Every structure is written in C-alpha cells, then in structure tokens.
Amino acid sequence: KISSKIILIELTNNSFIIAIAKLNKNKLIIKNIYKQDLPSEALEKSIPTDPIAFGRTLSSLLKELKLNGLRVAVSIPSDASYTRLIEIPDSINESLSKDYLDDPDSGVQIPITLNNTDYDVALTSIPKRIEKNKAFNRYFLTSMPKRNLNTIIEAINEANLELCAVQMSHMCIGNLLKTEISKLD
Secondary structure, three states: OOOOEEEEEOOOOOOOEEEEEEOOEEEEEEEEEEEEOOOOOHHHHOOOOOHHHHHHHHHHHHHHHHOOOOOOEEEEEEHHHHEEEEEEEOOOOOOHHHHHHHHHHHHHOOOOHHHEEEEEEEOOOOOOEEEOOOEEEEEEEEEEEEHHHHHHHHHHHHHHOEEEEEEEEHHHHHHHHHHHHOOOO
C-alpha cells in the first residue's frame, strides 16, 4: 500500500527512531535508519511532553539528514496503550463491534472509559467461548488516551508532515509476522 516514500517514526522511552520505507519492485525497502536520543523530560510514557518542540526537532533532523518525504507512519510502544482480550456475542457483526462496545447496556466491562480514548478492536482466531447456548467471539482491544494521540498529531503537524498511520508496536510486529502466524496449526 506504499505509493511513495513514507517516513517511519518509532517512539521509545527516551528516543525516537526514524527511517524511510519505500516500495521497490514489489519489495519493501527500509533505509536511512537513524536514532535520536532525547532528554528524559522530552517524553513521558513515550509520548512527547511538548509537541511543538518535538515537531521542530523532527523537522530539523529530517532536513539535516536530507530525508525527503511528506507522509509519516508512527509506531508507539505497547506500554503507552491499554490492551485486553474481550468477548462480544457471536450475533454482533465485526463491523458493528465498536458500536456494541460504545453501548453502555452491552454488559462488556472494561476498566477504562472508552469515551476518552481512541481505540480499535480486531477479531482474533481464538476459538469462540460457549456459555448457556450463547457463542462469544474474542476480540483484541487496543486503546490509547485521546490526549496522547492528539499530542502526536500536533507534533507531526508542527513538522509540516502528513500523518498516515499510528500503530502500537505489538500490532506492527503482528502485521510483520501475520503470514508466518497464519501457517501455524
């Protein structure tokens, strides 16, 4: 799905890593990998504390390294999110699973308020649970506070870049291993 170069940014606890991803002859090429250490106060739980300063740092670093590109994909460490396996009745279509979770009468108990987060659910291949003649599909919930995502968006905008994807690191790894995982019994 890469039509041109994409700048990859991986946030860590005390640094960020940037690279360029490019599709060449149907192969993904990742090059120009560079790690930038940051002062301990620049990131809190891997999220920039000052999005304006982070955006300016990112912009000047890209110019200094002569890494041209406009589109950005950001990877955030898993510890900056809340993840959990949840069960949703089999009668609920996957496309309606988020609507089901948004309904306070659904009965799904999650120890965080989803209204204050950006979240996604993904149907797993874990076998259904059957209880009292009802089947429940198991979904993987990933949630991140809206304020954290807004901070990342603000930093990317400050760097005059276009955010095309934000993903948690565990999902990035899962996507890379998807082909191999699907071959398992």
